[in-house]
Each structure stands twice: as structure tokens, then as C-alpha cells.
Amino acid sequence: MRAILLAIALLLPLGMQAQAASVKAEIDAANQKWIAAFNKGDAAAIAALYVAQATALPPGGDMVKGRAAIEKFWAGAIQSGLKNPTLQTVAVEQFGNAAREIGRVSLDVPNAQKQMVHVEGKYVVLWRREHGAWMLDTDIWNMNQ
Numbered sequence: 001m002r003a004i005l006l007a008i009a010l011l012l013p014l015g016m017q018a019q020a021a022s023v024k025a026e027i028d029a030a031n032q033k034w035i036a037a038f039n040k041g042d043a044a045a046i047a048a049l050y051v052a053q054a055t056a057l058p059p060g061g062d063m064v065k066g067r068a069a070i071e072k073f074w075a076g077a078i079q080s081g082l083k084n085p086t087l088q089t090v091a092v093e094q095f096g097n098a099a100r101e102i103g104r105v106s107l108d109v110p111n112a113q114k115q116m117v118h119v120e121g122k123y124v125v126l127w128r129r130e131h132g133a134w135m136l137d138t139d140i141w142n143m144n145q
Contacts, residue, residue, distance in 0.1 A: 023092055023094045023099055023134070024089060024092040026133075026134050027089065027092055027099065027101055027127060027134050028089055030049060030127075030133070030134050030135075030136075031087045031089070033045075033049060034046060034049055034087070034136075035085055035086070035087060037049070038074070038078065038082075038085050039084075039085075041078050043071045043072070043074040043075035043078060044071055046070070046071070046074045047067045047068070047070045047071035047074065048067070049135060049136055050067055050070050050135060050136045050137070050139070051067075051128050051130055051135045051136070051137050052066070052067055053065070053066060054066070054067065054070060054135075054136055054137050054138065054139070055137075055138050055139070056070050056073060056138075056139045056140075057138070057139065057140035057141075058073065058141070059121075059141065059142040059143060080109075080110070081109065081110040081114075081116075082107055082108070082109055083107065083108040083109075083116065084106075084107055084108045085105065085106070085107040086105065086106045086107070087103055087104075087105055087123075088103055088104040088105075089101055089102075089103045090102045090103050090104060091103075097128060097129040098126060098127065098128050098129070098137070099126075099127040099129075099134065100124065100125070100126055100127075101123075101124065101125045101127060102122070102123075102124055103122065103123050103124075103125075104120065104121070104122055104123075105120070105121045105122065105123050105141055106118065106119065106120040106121070107119060119143050119144070119145060120143070120144050121141055121142055121143035121144050122141065122142065122144070123139070123140065123141035123142075124140050124141075125137075125138065125139050125140075126138040126139075
């Protein structure tokens with residue numbers, strides 16, 4: 001009996017690590033879909049990665065609630081000239097059917113003189129598992145400058 005309990009105690013952390021790695025891999029894949037849609041200028045595809053009642057919390061602006069409003073927000077961001085986004089996941093922690101991702105973002109933005117400037121920032125995303133996929137539920141970011 002002790003041997004079984006010891007084996008369970010030793011294997012449980014390995015299973016949890018494998019599950020965490022799987023969640024991170026799924027979120028990384030969803031982030032790559034977000035980047036691909038952004039680079040194509042497809043705000044509808046970006047919005048489809050969010051749950052129906054998602055909230056985006058952009059820097060310097062009001063809350064953006066719901067998929068339609070999020071699509072409109074990202075369409076405006078794309079039209080404003082934002083380019084080349086990258087997302088780097090720093091940490092993912094799962095809480096049942098939710099997960100929190102902390103990461104770094106970088107992209108090129110036009111300045112007042114219409115010249116492209118590279119900027120960096122950070123973000124937190126609350127993901128929710130719906131219909132077998134991780135989807136963005138709450139998205140907040142700000143820049144380092």
C-alpha cells in the first residue's frame with residue numbers, strides 16, 4: 001500500500017506538469033492564430049478567438065465588450081497602421097476551465113510623423129475553455145513607454 005501511495009505522490013506532479021505544458025502549448029497555438037489573423041488584416045478572425053461576451057481593456061481607452069465590438073476595435077487598430085505583432089508567453093496557470101497567461105508583446109506602430117516605431121509592452125489574458133478550445137475572455141495590455 002505504501003508503495004502505491006508513494007508512486008502516486010511521485011507521479012502526480014509529473015501529470016500536473018504535463019497538463020500545464022499542454023495548456024501552454026494550446027494557448028501558444030491560439031496566439032499564433034491571433035497573430036496570423038492580425039497580419040492578414042482579418043479582424044473577424046481575431047474576434048472569433050474571443051468568447052462571445054469577452055472584454056478587451058486597451059490602454060488609454062474604455063472597455064470593449066462583446067465579440068462585435070472587439071472586431072471593430074481590432075479593425076481600427078489594423079487600419080491605424082499597427083504591424084508585426086509578436087506575443088511571448090512568460091507564464092500560464094490553469095484554474096479549472098480558465099487559465100491566466102502573462103506575456104510580453106511587441107509591434108511596430110506609426111508615430112506622429114507616420115514613421116514606424118518598434119514598441120514593447122506586457123499583457124495578461126484570462127482564457128476560458130469553451131467547446132474544447134481555449135478562447136480569450138479578458139484581454140488587457142499596456143506599453144512599456
